[in-house]
Amino acid sequence: MVVDELNEGRIGLEEMKVGGIFPNLKVFKNKVKEYAIERKFVFVPVDSKPTKYAVRCKDKSCPFRISGRISLDHVMVKRFVPEHTCSGTMRGNDHPLVTAAWAADTCLGLFPCPGDVRPTLIRAYIKDKWGITISYVKAFNAKIIIHEKMCGNAEASYRILPAYAEEMERCNPGTIMCVYRSRELWTGGDSTFCRLFWSFGPSIRAFSQTIRPLILINGTHLRGKYKGILLAATAVDGDGGLFPLAYAVVENEMYESWL
Template sequence: MSVNVTSKWIAEKIKSKVVVDLHVKIFVLHEFMQETFGVRIGNLKLYRAKERARTDIHGDHARGYEDLFQYAAVILKYDPSAICKVLCDAVNMPEKWLFQRFFMAFPAQRNALHNSCRLYIGLDICHLKSKYGGVLLVAVSMDANNRMVPLAIAVCEIENTETWTWFLEILHSYFDNGSYQITFCSNTQKSLLGAIGNT
């Protein structure tokens, strides 16, 4: 049966499926709505309902970026020794600041590097699959039992020499105590090699 239902109603009905699998396929939702409620829904309406259900469950990405300043302020209020930086582009769009980068690390991670980790930092990247894309830059170390210890993370608009330089400069200023040399390890990204030469 084909009926006229709203995306809001559909989102409520498919929310249980989206909770289990955030990337549930549209054809799975088609079958679920047909078998459970006896209704056929067009692809576009079902896609919109799926996005609405995801937003209801996990929140809106745009709102999340808007809340980063508050998030950073709360971190620094309760842990003043932490570092939490938010960088926005206020030049190209002065009427509306555009998020660019976010960096975060805590004193417990710094203490771990200085007191219980090997003199080693691994650097890597992963691409973010959200609506707005971007990349996640990470720095990790290894403890005496060969377990990874996360040190710092940053979300950036793109991976290039400029973003790696920004990340490494903050990492250096926060973690360097001047008493030893650190070995860096990565998968030889060209932009990272240029950034290491700059810092």
Template sequence: MNDEDDGVEKNPQKVDAIKGGEVPGCHESSSNDYSEEDMVYSGDDFDSGVESNEKEIDKFPTFDPSGKYKPTFEIGMYFNTKKHFRDAVKEENTFQVREYQPKHKCARTYHVKNANSRWISGKYEGLFRTDPKRSMKGFIKDVVKEIRCKVSRYQAYRAKQEALRNIEGKAEDQYKLLWDYAQELRISNPGSTVILVMEDGEDEDGRKKFVKLYICFDALKQGFMAGCRPIVGVDGCHLKGPHVGILLTAVAIDPNNCLYPLAYAVVSSETRQNWK
């Protein structure tokens, strides 16, 4: 055997098994366990080995990468690359339980990696929907008591924040709807006063920043002029949440000595200018 033959002095079936999966009839052997039958002494012998493997592969279907979003699997199917196989498997929409053992003899562990903050937030989202101010100490006790695994304070905090975000939605997305909300109020309540003030400049996304909002419905105006006492009371309170501000309200007194709402406004601070 000359030097040119060194490049093909190996078992061709073993090489194919590494690249394309285990070929039927091929058995792995160590590097020093080659017999005389394993050697390739000429190009013809090498070609004949490749042809035999190709005939073996032709017996099984080959996956078409163009159909990866609607894959059809068959027994013995070949995939050209690992990526094609993984992409096709990700599109599977059904799973089947092939084996289940309900009774375990192994020792219990309280460190469960799958019980992460995202899973906990989804499981206890209903709890924060009814009690959004649930304390971290009480929440951790509830989780540990029910699922029997350890939960850190940081993990519980992240789970609570994610649950609240899913319940309340992103504040940025809600502020985007203010223009539509103001326009709908004007259309459905003719005569009402709806003032939406935005900053003059725009941000990087070409959007204007919210400044303040004032709303007074026409029905409230007419009711105040028709029967309320000529007294107007004003008050303000702080808004809590990711976007803070001040809620200003104006109320009157009706003939039954009850509070009668007149108007309200959302501003950044309680100043004389905003009250005017």
């Protein structure tokens, strides 16, 4: 049976057999790991070469073995001994093979948007599907990995901010978006993010023409790997409704950042 990565989740554990074909080594390793997690034992690698990958049960007296021959476009199972004579090689409710990365891959499809990802939901799903109780720290790390897969990591997002600001001003006439950077903060001389200010063109035009000349200001703390404060300047329209005028992401609420 030949499978691809898009159908990886559809591969049943019972389909691992001699002659079975997997699209790459990653898919093969994940299915071997799922097999061990479901049966609550731990395996150790015995051979890891460019052309072969093989593991055995951690208990040397147990006959469990599986090996695959690695080719350019697939991995074929060459040997599979599913029998176990040991009573299990793991202790406690957690499983050493259940890493944060594996939990993230397993739970990735459960969440339609990043805001839905919760460590408690990850723990509940792993417990319900695999009978494994993972720690909150491991579930939290899995949440971070899921966020990065869905949204990209924070470092990459900060790097593209200057280009993003230029594109925003080009595509939205009258929009102002400025990225302020601290230069030579580190010994390498690289510039780092300091503050971000933006105001959309329609907001600027409406404020100068029809909005009441009153500005309300406030700030709120940002959550995530890199902290900060989101500042907002809001006006009031003719109906007494709030009208967003300008925003800024700053390090702290202080005179310089508000100015």
